Amino acid sequence: MMAPLSRQRGATLAAPAGPVGEGEAGFRRWLRFPAVQGGLALAAYLLIWLLTSARLLVQHLSHAQLDQASMDPNFYVWCLRWWPYAVVHGLNPLYTHQIGAPAGQSLAWVTTIPPLALLAAPITLAAGPVVAFNLLSAIAPAVSAWAAFVLCRRLTGRFWAALVGGAVFGFSAFEMNHSAAGQLNLTYSLLLPILAYLVVVWWQGSISGRAFVILAALIMATQFYLFLETFADLTAFLVVALGAGLLLGGRDSRPVIARLARNLGLAYAAAIVLALPYLAYALSTRPPKLSAATGLDVASLVVPRPERTYGIAWLAHAARGPIEVSAAGYIGVPLLVLAILLAVTCWSSRLVRFLTCMLVFVIVAAFGPVLYFEGGRVATLPWARLWQLPILRNAYPSRLMVFAFLILAVATALFLAGPARRLWAKWPLALVVLAFIALDTPTISVNARTSVPAFISSGHYRRDLTRGEIVVVVSRIGNAGMLWQAESGFYVRLAGGYINQAITHRSDLPLLVQSLAHATPHSVRGFEAYIRKERIGAILLDAGHEPQWVGIFWRVGLVGHRIGHVIVYPTNGCRSCRILDWKQLRVRGTHTV
Numbered sequence: 001m002m003a004p005l006s007r008q009r010g011a012t013l014a015a016p017a018g019p020v021g022e023g024e025a026g027f028r029r030w031l032r033f034p035a036v037q038g039g040l041a042l043a044a045y046l047l048i049w050l051l052t053s054a055r056l057l058v059q060h061l062s063h064a065q066l067d068q069a070s071m072d073p074n075f076y077v078w079c080l081r082w083w084p085y086a087v088v089h090g091l092n093p094l095y096t097h098q099i100g101a102p103a104g105q106s107l108a109w110v111t112t113i114p115p116l117a118l119l120a121a122p123i124t125l126a127a128g129p130v131v132a133f134n135l136l137s138a139i140a141p142a143v144s145a146w147a148a149f150v151l152c153r154r155l156t157g158r159f160w161a162a163l164v165g166g167a168v169f170g171f172s173a174f175e176m177n178h179s180a181a182g183q184l185n186l187t188y189s190l191l192l193p194i195l196a197y198l199v200v201v202w203w204q205g206s207i208s209g210r211a212f213v214i215l216a217a218l219i220m221a222t223q224f225y226l227f228l229e230t231f232a233d234l235t236a237f238l239v240v241a242l243g244a245g246l247l248l249g250g251r252d253s254r255p256v257i258a259r260l261a262r263n264l265g266l267a268y269a270a271a272i273v274l275a276l277p278y279l280a281y282a283l284s285t286r287p288p289k290l291s292a293a294t295g296l297d298v299a300s301l302v303v304p305r306p307e308r309t310y311g312i313a314w315l316a317h318a319a320r321g322p323i324e325v326s327a328a329g330y331i332g333v334p335l336l337v338l339a340i341l342l343a344v345t346c347w348s349s350r351l352v353r354f355l356t357c358m359l360v361f362v363i364v365a366a367f368g369p370v371l372y373f374e375g376g377r378v379a380t381l382p383w384a385r386l387w388q389l390p391i392l393r394n395a396y397p398s399r400l401m402v403f404a405f406l407i408l409a410v411a412t413a414l415f416l417a418g419p420a421r422r423l424w425a426k427w428p429l430a431l432v433v434l435a436f437i438a439l440d441t442p443t444i445s446v447n448a449r450t451s452v453p454a455f456i457s458s459g460h461y462r463r464d465l466t467r468g469e470i471v472v473v474v475s476r477i478g479n480a481g482m483l484w485q486a487e488s489g490f491y492v493r494l495a496g497g498y499i500n501q502a503i504t505h506r507s508d509l510p511l512l513v514q515s516l517a518h519a520t521p522h523s524v525r526g527f528e529a530y531i532r533k534e535r536i537g538a539i540l541l542d543a544g545h546e547p548q549w550v551g552i553f554w555r556v557g558l559v560g561h562r563i564g565h566v567i568v569y570p571t572n573g574c575r576s577c578r579i580l581d582w583k584q585l586r587v588r589g590t591h592t593v
Contacts, residue, residue, distance in 0.1 A: 037153060038150055041146055041163055045149075046139065049141055061131045066444070067446075069478055070181060070182065071498040072183050074478060074483035076113065078486045079113050081117075084125060094281050102535065110500060111500070115225050140184065145166040145170020152410055161415075165410060177442060180442040192230075192406055198215055203260070214267075220234070224274075229396070237400075244358060245354060249354075253350070295323070295369065297322035297323045297374065297375065299374045303319050303322060305442060308440050322375055327442075334429060334433045334436050338408075338412060338430070339411050355411050356411075362403045369383070453566050455568075456484045461488055464568050472536055473540045474539060475541075476542070479508045482508070495510050512529075517547065519549070539553060540569075542566060553569055556578060
């Protein structure tokens with residue numbers, strides 16, 4: 001499947017031409033070592049990323065600042081703190097009483113990123129979960145690019161070609177979109193190129209079948225715990241890839257592909273054994289079901305995000321159409337042209353034919369059950385019923401594009417590392433590809449200052465709240481309650497908390513608190529009954545980011561006091577609460593403390 005090209009090129013670069021001094025020759029030989037080139041590639045990716053888009057993120061690592069309007073960043077901050085806390089206290093990490101209090105919340109079908117949380121635990125415990133989250137977010141694209149570089153370098157033996165290929169994957173729209181959203185489960189996609197690298201080195205005979213099975217099983221199990229959906233997508237991708245390999249590989253390659261399939265099957269079996277603790281618990285609960293459109297919009301393949309149209313009127317109009325979630329599938333015209341040129345000029349290569357066929361399959365599969373174009377529903381696709389199967393019905397088809405970008409990364413490296421003729425055309429095209437990737441990079445939205453108030457950071461909460469008390473946190477910051485709880489080391493329990501779109505459906509507030517945003521006499525009575533029944537000890541209002549409707553708290557009779565940019569409303573069982581009629585609800589005013 002991958003043998004023809006990988007065996008045509010060695011694992012090292014060609015020797016430099018012309019006479020060189022002994023010291024210079026030794027230095028150049030040192031630079032040709034794959035490990036050295038891998039280190040240089042990682043340093044280049046990190047330097048470029050940290051000095052540009054991620055600069056604001058790393059300037060103040062202790063500040064909770066990444067896209068604080070969204071729920072996801074603070075949810076993952078919470079996850080980074082939850083796993084060390086659960087392990088140290090001997091708790092079931094797949095069920096928590098810290099959110100959704102007092103009943104708690106199952107985490108069986110929630111992406112809590114345990115591999116990253118446990119790996120970053122020393123940083124989390126020493127410097128806090130916000131620092132750990134910012135560091136992980138800052139290095140994720142560069143690390144994913146490096147993993148793709150390693151794969152491309154192995155296949156081509158060319159440093160610069162592999163460097164561009166790694167950038168195509170690590171700084172793709174998929175990586176950039178999810179980096180801006182703070183979704184660590186999706187930005188850490190490095191395991192996919194590492195698994196592909198293992199396939200290549202096994203194919204080339206550099207590792208034994210036993211070593212391949214062990215290493216592949218560890219990678220698969222880690223991916224399972226990192227994000228189950230990507231693991232499921234990987235399973236489907238490998239099944240189709242093996243089938244395509246058998247069809248395209250030729251008679252001499254089929255026995256090798258059969259052995260590869262056997263080894264991958266053994267690795268999968270071992271990975272499932274390693275995942276049994278999770279599976280045994282998760283399969284005893286019902287998974288949630290998504291209802292939103294999550295497929296790839298066809299137009300998104302070539303139309304950039306709306307804020308990256310640079311004043312071009314017709315492009316700005318086109319960019320407003322596609323489904324928002326499919327922005328991560330943007331490839332761009334230059335990269336598509338490169339892939340087509342590679343297919344046309346190197347179709348005799350089995351590897352190129354394989355990559356081309358798999359790229360077409362992945363893009364088509366990413367459309368999901370329904371074909372959309374510029375936001376409009378075009379048709380229901382023939383395989384729509386497949387997306388009603390367990391796990392798949394909760395998956396985002398558009399996320400399959402991570403495999404498309406890995407294929408495109410390899411295709412780019414092969415294109416640049418091909419025969420020396422027409423180099424004058426290849427590298428300018430590669431530079432245009434990189435330029436289009438850079439131009440589509442979303443703005444990493446960060447706050448100018450941390451969203452953690454002094455009430456939490458200075459420890460004031462210990463004077464006003466008792467350990468284990470149930471509180472409600474009201475803020476315009478997404479998942480502020482989970483952020484505060486993680487920063488305080490789970491000092492209090494939280495009523496509410498946003499998990500994901502399929503489970504929570506609403507905001508991070510309990511429904512009977514959120515209903516006060518459009519208060520009625522009935523909703524006020526429901527709120528008061530909720531406070532008493534669930535024994536809510538206090539409502540914490542983020543004074544720096546308070547919603548407009550929060551004046552309702554003092555109108556129902558709660559008395560608060562301000563401390564550390566937070567207004568604390570002790571509920572006292574809502575004994576001071578009063579019923580409001582429509583006339584009283586129409587009276588508008590600001591809250592008092």
